[in-house]
Amino acid sequence: MSNTDFKKESTSSSIGISIKKFFSKIGLILKKAFKSVVSFFKNPVKYIKIANEKRRAVINDVYTPLVHNPENILEVNKLKMYFPIKAGFFKRTVGYVKAVDGISFNIKKGTTMGLVGESGCGKTTAGRTILRLYERSGGQVLFDGEDINKLKGKKLRAKRPELQIVFQDPYSSLSPRLPVGEIIGEAVREHKIVPKDQYDEYITKTMEACGLQEYHKDRYPHEFSGGQRQRICIARALALDPKFIVCDEPVSALDVSIQAQIINLLKDLQEKFGLTYLFISHDLSVVEHISDTVGVMYLGSMVEFAPTKILFKNPKHPYTEALFSAIPVPDPDYKMKRIILEGNIPSPANPPSGCKFHTRCRMCMEVCKSCVPNVMEIEPDHFVVCHLFDKEALEKNKEMEKELKAKTETKSNLTEE
């Protein structure tokens, strides 16, 4: 009897406690809301300022402004793109998906930069943020020494033609109700890139340069194959006389033979018009073929950045090594040294502390778990973000390991006793 009574008491008291907790929680929320409302009405300008500062503090938008180098066409400095996660009835921001988390690189005029990494690491977002198709959360993008994010309205629209993009999916990137000539020429007319009387000729020329015929002008996108569609996309970008094109995995939706055509076409056009490419891909062989420099991304940050030849010969970062070990070699007798990464990619909304890669790194040290690695220039133009190449970090690691050892020893002693 006494036993059951006790049970009853315990359950009722626990319910009471939970109800108390619930109400105290509600009270706290109301108090907070009331305070914020009061502060908003007291001084709205100050309130907004504080809110902005809070947001910036969350995003941690800290960077030293770049000095423009005229050799470079594009300079990216600590670029951040956080997508807010909204939840609840009032759609409050509860967190951020850190799709691009502070990447920095430069592209020289007339060169191609490859951006590689596994899917979901933020390559496409980086490309689109550079073109200001997304409003960046932090950092700086200089195009020809001009901060794109400071442009507005008409000026921005006038700048748009100089930066173009070729999309991954040639099927959804063409408006199904417009004829090809119109798709290519619409923006040409809008920006008055050529005089009216030369317009037709110009479109024809551009199409021919991309391997399309004049009579394709009046056709609709659905009448074309994937490769042709991608040519239309390239022609659309090219017709605006751009300086810089982001190629967002332009060949991944195509079969191999057409991939070659498109890539060669891009190369030819680069030579012909002196274009600069940011070539986003996860196909390493394609990147090796087309790029002058390569950046490797992992979970929103750049882990290694170097000229193609150096990087492909001598990858330094453990992630790059693992990635490159996956390149297939067309030789059945060749034994591959595959480095297989364990575990899944961590969520970009809640990345690991220290080095983001430490959860899957085979060379993981004690420092990696707590300290964010610095950018190290181990060779000229070869940048690696890893503690392995940082002498200070290695020393620090030794100390930390010693401490850990001492801790475990004391622990084991205690248990023995």
Next chain:
Amino acid sequence: MKRDMTKFENIKEEELNDINRVANAPEIDEKPPIDIPQQALDDERRVKVISPSVLVAKRFFRNKLALVGLAILIFMFAFCFLGGWIIQYNQKEVFYKNDSILFDYATATERTSYENYYLVDSNDIHYSVRNMLNSYIIDMEAQSQTTRELTDTENNSYTLKKLGDNIYSLEYNQIDSVATYSNNETTATYNSFLDLLILEEDVIIENESFFKSTVSANIETGSFSYSGDDFIITPAGTKNIYTVKKVVADGLFDYSEEMLGVDFENAVKANLSEDTFVFNDGNYIVTLNATGVFEISRDFGLQNALYATTFVFDCYDTTVILDNDFKLAAFMAVYGSTNFTYDERTFSIAVNEDDILMVSETTSGTAVPFANMSTFAVRRYNGEDTLSINFKLQLEDAVTIMLEQNITETSFTAYTVLLDENGEELVDELGNPIYGEAEFDLERNLSYFLLRNFQEKYLINIYDAPSAAHWLGTDANGMDVLTRIMFGGRISLMIGFIVIFISLFIGVILGGIAGYFGKWIDNIIMRLVDIFNCIPTLPILIILGAFFDAVRMDPYTRIMYLMIILGVLGWSGIARLVRGQILFLREQEFMIAAEATGIKVSRRIFRHLVPNVMPQLIVNATMGLGGIILTESTLSFLGLGAKYPLATWGAMINAVSNATAMIKYTYIWIPVGLLICLTVIAFNFVGDGLRDAFDPKMKR
């Protein structure tokens, strides 16, 4: 290098044409033999350039079902708009016809109720006696009494006497008010509560305020003198209100009719204390009423007030109309002197050889039959007494036979003036009526006999079967069905277009805004859409229909309001469609590409978004047209849509609600029903066809 084949500069123009060849056979060094024609997808010879609208049209016309639908629609529009213009009738025109139908000719009845013929003003007899007279007489008949004393509710006495068969007289004590006499005159009313004195008209009193104070001081004593005149104060019946009266020494006479002179006035003054007095051989009565006024009235004694009788007069000359005085004279004489004069003519009443009371005129010395008095009344069906006495007598004989044989229906042949198709008397060239034998149906009802014959009548031509004049017959209102189908179709077809236009207008704007701007705007508009979706359409329309009925709205205005309401209730679906499409398209890569090329927002909406929504809209609208036509038909069928005399297809199919019409007169509603079905099906066919034609993924 093999790869150099695809390098731009190295490729010749013809080779560039054929991407397939390059793609499939990059390894082949040799060129294919020249004489084999190249089969390429993008061959200029094979594919012709077609503009998008032509492409859609081509696809549409390839669809046979859609073509059938289009043909039906074109036919419908031509039928309704051109047909209504060509046809000679109007939708509101009512058609008439001449037809021979068995129609009421005359009624005959044995009169049992007594009618009162007044010698004096009927209001002198109290209504309680007047109204009950018939039942008193019937009671007397039953008890075979000859006289009966009656009193009304005001205790006046009357005497009801039986003069003879079918005739009674009522006598009453006639007292006429002659004059009033009073020895004081109302000068003012006084309100003691408000201290307010209101003088009567035409009364002048010096120093009114002093008069008022005198009045107020003397309320309790009840009398006072003021500037030589005596006044009395009496309560007026209401609290605090008094009447002030001036005493007049000689008294005042107020005659109701003629002045009777000083002698009469002296006689009155002398006899004020008496109840009655005699003056100039007349008996007078003096009464004092509640306000202190003497009423003098003359007592004429017993007087004959009225005759109650069941007799009717049937004149030999049907053109003669007898007036009340003649009848009274006849009633007075019938059981008395049997002779009477009226209008300087002399008449006598006697029972003739057929036992009928006959009034003969004896002015010229010889008795000329003038009229019959009987209790058997024969009248035309409309109540006029225009039938000849001969006909009446024949009918009376026929009725007697009928009653003897106890039958309810018989045919009756009368030798009488023949009638033409319209019920008028036939006349020969000299203007004399033509006599002959006419056939009638005689039918006995409860209290009367009904005489009917076939008469040619001008009638509304309802439910006429299809003929050369009316191809689809006429409806219940005698209107041409074909004409009404044509005119009704105009409204039915137009309603769909206007309603859809209104719906599209609201739906596209609100849906577009919701879809393109998103966020809270989208939220608000979508909640609005939810609200509109929740509104139960039919009950609302029923309520509105009742409201329109209540305010007696003109049919055209009603249709206008109906269209607006249907449009406003129907936009939510379209808004949802547009919003969904735009939400989907907004996230498409070609929209991002358009943004990257730096095109204006307006261009992005109208060149990239709208064309992609348009096909769905057109298809939705076309499909919706049929639905709206059905809705309108339903509403009109329920009596909530278009109102008579305006024709719509739904209102016309309402004929089905009459069971007889549904079974017997199928030509009224089957054509309309078929047209509604065909139109709705055609709209659906065309909608389907358009949807297929607009779909770019459909094969050519």
